[in-house]
Amino acid sequence: MTDNLMNAFPRTELVAARGEGAYLWDAEGRRYLDFVAGVAVNAFGHCHPVLVEALTRQANRLWHASNVFRIPEQESLAARLAEASFADAIFFNNSGAEAVDFSIKLVRKHFKGTATPGRWRIITTEGAFHGRTLAAIAASGQPKLTAGFEPLVDGFDRVAFGDLEAVRGAVGPQTGAIMVETIQGDGGIRVCPPAYLRGLRRLADEHGLLLVLDEVQSGMGRTGKLFAHEWAGIAPDILATAKGLGAGFPLGAVFSTAAVASCIVPSSHGSTLGGSPLGMAVGHAVLDIMLADGFLERVARTGAMLRSRLEELVRRCPGVFPEVRGFGLMLGLRCVPDARLMMGVLRRHGLLVAGAAENVIRLLPPLTIEERHVGEAMGALDAAAAAFMRQPDLVEA
Ligand SMILES: *Cc1c(COP(=O)(O)O)cnc(C)c1O
Numbered sequence: 458m459t460d461n462l463m464n465a466f467p468r469t470e471l472v473a474a475r476g477e478g479a480y481l482w483d484a485e486g487r488r489y490l491d492f493v494a495g496v497a498v499n500a501f502g503h504c505h506p507v508l509v510e511a512l513t514r515q516a517n518r519l520w521h522a523s524n525v526f527r528i529p530e531q532e533s534l535a536a537r538l539a540e541a542s543f544a545d546a547i548f549f550n551n552s553g554a555e556a557v558d559f560s561i562k563l564v565r566k567h568f569k570g571t572a573t574p575g576r577w578r579i580i581t582t583e584g585a586f587h588g589r590t591l592a593a594i595a596a597s598g599q600p601k602l603t604a605g606f607e608p609l610v611d612g613f614d615r616v617a618f619g620d621l622e623a624v625r626g627a628v629g630p631q632t633g634a635i636m637v638e639t640i641q642g643d644g645g646i647r648v649c650p651p652a653y654l655r656g657l658r659r660l661a662d663e664h665g666l667l668l669v670l671d672e673v674q675s676g677m678g679r680t681g682k683l684f685a686h687e688w689a690g691i692a693p694d695i696l697a698t699a700k701g702l703g704a705g706f707p708l709g710a711v712f713s714t715a716a717v718a719s720c721i722v723p724s725s726h727g728s729t730l731g732g733s734p735l736g737m738a739v740g741h742a743v744l745d746i747m748l749a750d751g752f753l754e755r756v757a758r759t760g761a762m763l764r765s766r767l768e769e770l771v772r773r774c775p776g777v778f779p780e781v782r783g784f785g786l787m788l789g790l791r792c793v794p795d796a797r798l799m800m801g802v803l804r805r806h807g808l809l810v811a812g813a814a815e816n817v818i819r820l821l822p823p824l825t826i827e828e829r830h831v832g833e834a835m836g837a838l839d840a841a842a843a844a845f846m847r848q849p850d851l852v853e854a
Contacts, residue, residue, distance in 0.1 A: 469800075469801075469804070471483050471489075471804065471809075472484035472485075475503075476491070476499075476502070476503025476504055477502070477503050477504055478502040478503060478504075478505075478823070478825070479491055479494075479502045479503075479822060479823050479825070479826050479830050480502075480503070481503065481809065487807075488807065489804065489807050489808065489809045490807055490808050490809065490822075490830060490833050490834055490837070491503070491809050491822070491823070492808060492809055492810050492811075492820045492821060492822040492834060493809045493810060493811045493819075493821060494821050494822055494823050495700075495705060496642075496674070496700070496811055496821060497642065497674045497679060497700050497701060497787065497821040498700045498701065498703075498704065498705055499704060499705050499823055500677060500678060500679075500701040500704040500743065500747070500823060500824045500825075501704055501743075501746055501823055501824065501825050502823035502825055502826075503705075505704070505746070505825075507742050507745065507746055508704060508705070508706075508739060508742050508743070510742075511738045511739055511741065511742035512706065512735065512738060512739055512742075514738070515530075515734055515735050515737075515738035515739075516735065518734070519734045519735075520733065520734060520735045521730065521733045521734065521735065522733075522734060523729070524727065524728065524729075524731070524732060528732060528733075528734060528737065530734050530737035530738060530741065531549060531732040531734075531737050533741070534547075534549075534737050534740045534741055534744070535547040535549075537741070537744050537748075538710070538712065538744070539712075541683050541744070541748060542683060542684060542696075542712055543692035543693065543696075543712070543714070544696070544712035544713060544714070545713070545714050545715035545718060546712075546713050546714075546715060546717075546718035546721075547710055547711065547712050547713075548710065548711045548721070548726065548728075548731070549708065549709070549710050549728070549731045549732035549736070549737070549740075550709045550710065550711070550728045550730075550731035550732075551707045551708065551709055551728070551730055551731055551736075552588070552699055552707060552709045553587075553588050553671075553673035553674075553697065553698075553699035553700060553709055554587070554588025554589050554590045554593045555588075555590065555699075555709050555728075555731075556588075556673060556697035556698060556699050556709040556710060556711050557587040557588050557590070557592075557593045557596065557671055557673065557697045558588070558590040558592050558593055559697075559711050559726060560636070560669050560671075560695045560696075560697045560711055561579065561592050561593075561596065561612075561636075561669075562726065563695055563711065563713060563717055563720070563721070564577070564579060564633045564634040564667055564669065564695070565577045565612075565633070566720045566721070566725065567633070567667065567717050567720045568633050569720070570719075570720050573665065575630065575631055576630075576631055576632060576633035576665075576666075577612055577631060577633050578612045578613070578614055578629070578631045578632050578633060579596065579612060579613055579614070579632075579633060579634045579635070579636050579669070580613075580614050580615075580616060580624055580627045580628070580632060580634070580635045580636070581596045581597065581598065581613050581614070581615050581616075581635075581636050581637070582615065582616060582617070582618040582619075582637050582641075583598075583615055583616070583617055583618050584599070584618050584641055584644035584645070584647060584814060585597045585598075585599075585618075585637070585638055585641060585644060585671075586599070586602075586638070586641070586642065586643035586644060587636075587638075587671055587673075588673070589602070591606070591609075591610050592610045594606060594609070595609040595610040595611070595612075595613050596613050596636065598613060598615045614627045614629075614632070618641065618644070618647060619647070619649065619650065619653055621653055621656040621657070621660070624656075624657065624660060625660055628660070628664050628666070632664070632666060633666060633667060634661075634666050634667040634668065634669050634694075634695075635657050635660070635661055635666055635667075635668055635669065636669035636670075636671065637649060637657065637669075637670065637671065638670070638671040638672070638673075638674070638675065639654070639670050639671070639672050639675045639676075639684070639685040639686050640674070640675040640680070640685055640783060640787055642674035642675065642787070642813065642819065643674075643813055643814060644813065644814050644815070645782070645789060645791075645813045645814040645815035645816075645817040646782040646783040646787065646788065646789025646813060646817055646819060647782065647815075648782065648783060648784065649689075651688060651689035651690070654686060654689040654691050655689055655690070655691055657691075658691040658692075658693075661694075667693075667694040667695060667717065668691075668693045668694050668695075669693060669694065669695040669696070669697070670684075670686055670693040670695070670696045670697070671696075671697050672684050672685060672686070672696055672697065672698045673697055673698055673699045673700055673709070674700055674787070675787055676696070676698040676700075676701065676702070677698055677700065677701030677702050677743070677747070678701060678747045678752070678753055678756055678824050679701060679756075679785055679786055679787045679821075679824070680756075680757070680760070680784055680785030680786070680787055681753050681754065681756040681757025681758075681760055681784075681785040681786075682753060682757075682785075683747070683748075683753065684696065684698070685785070685787075694713060694714050694716070694717050695711065695712070695713045695714075695717055696711070696712040696713070697709070697710075697711055697712075698710055698712070701743070701824075702740060702743065703736060703739050703740060703743065704739065704743050706735070706736055706739040706740075707736070708736045708739065708740055709731075747824075752824075756785060756786055756824045757785060759786065759824075759826060759827070759828075759831065760784060760785040760786045760787075760788070761784075762828065762831055763786070763788060763820070763822075763831050763834070764781060764783075764784060764788060766831060766835050767781040767788060767790060767820075767838075768781055770790075770835070770838055770839065770842065771790075773842075774842040774845075774846060776793055776845075776846065777792065777793055777794065777841075777842045777845045777846060778790045778791065778792060778793070778838075778842060779791055779793060782817065786820075786821065786822055786824055786826070787819075787821060788819070788820040788821075789813060789817040789818065789819050789820070790817065790818050790820065790838075791815065791816060791817050792816050792817070792818060793845075794845050795816070796812055796813075796816045796817060796818050797812065799818055799841060799845075800812060800818060802841045802844060802845070803818075803837055803838070803841050806836075806837035806840045806841055807833075807837055808833075808834055808837035808838070820834070822834070
């Protein structure tokens with residue numbers, strides 16, 4: 458019964474009934490290997506015992522207290538995240554879009570206190586997805602997100618993805634920042650090459666701009682480092698993250714340098730539910746697992762293994778899957794058949810994957826998957842590829 462829900466999602470018929478580890482069960486008891494993982498949210502699969510224990514223990518102690526009080530779990534989680542990243546200061550909220558929205562606000566407020574207070578515009582890239590707030594859809598600028606919601610928030614200058622010279626050309630006297638996803642997720646797993654990221658960092662430094670990275674999807678261990686930008690050997694000034702941070706509990710955060718954070722004073726920003734003891738308890742449990750010795754290295758290794766298996770698939774079936782994208786456990790397969798159709802066929806073979814732009818399917822498994830899960834996913838992908846090769850005009854598998 459969906460009569461009373463706004464019709465916002467292109468949903469499938471699958472009823473999500475129960476989850477355990479890398480598997481999701483529907484209401485009929487069918488089991489699926491879940492490589493959607495709540496769209497890169499369930500970093501440790503479903504109902505990880507460490508997270509369940511942390512959440513229930515905190516639920517019996519204190520759920521929520523206003524941010525007018527000191528929240529020790531918030532102070533200590535910020536300290537751990539700062540220690541593990543470029544950041545000096547962290548602000549907790551509840552979602553990715555909120556984190557991006559506050560990142561935009563930070564850019565504006567930062568420059569108000571400098572010798573160049575007129576710098577408030579932000580250069581963004583085509584194909585970007587930054588979430589659904591009024592500012593975040595304007596930052597992305599994609600018609601599928603903005604249609605009907607005009608007038609849009611002003612202040613975003615869009616350039617082609619991956620084109621450093623285009624960014625350079627877009628810098629004007631009002632430009633305050635460059636904002637990109639380190640890896641475009643929704644845009645089709647488009648990776649910012651390390652040289653491009655380093656170029657953006659240099660350009661930002663040359664012009665006194667801030668570099669803002671949206672790592673809502675690519676962050677929190679997804680690529681085998683805490684944040685994907687670490688692979689390029691650079692650091693941003695501001696970073697938005699969410700998804701894997703709460704691993705299924707609504708939790709977002711903005712990270713920044715001390716120089717940027719200094720513009721925030723009491724009452725200039727806030728959140729009622731952000732940084733609640735319940736969310737902070739889960740965040741600590743997430744870090745307990747993620748920062749344990751060898752965990753991130755294992756994510757990188759599993760990702761490399763899955764990627765090489767996908768490359769083999771592409772060599773064997775280029776007429777179905779012509780291209781692999783991404784790294785770590787943030788991978789994409791471009792499809793020749795319609796990606797929606799492909800997702801349905803894979804579902805019937807017991808594998809759940811996420812869609813993306815450019816007719817790409819996204820493989821975003823829990824970071825805890827093992828070799829046997831990789832094998833199982835490849836079995837479903839092989840079977841789907843075979844079905845499409847037998848019957849190129851396949852409509853029903
Ligand atoms: C999911 C996502 C968002 C939005 O996060 P919500 O929690 O849905 O608001 C923003 N940016 C990127 C890169 C994302 O993948």
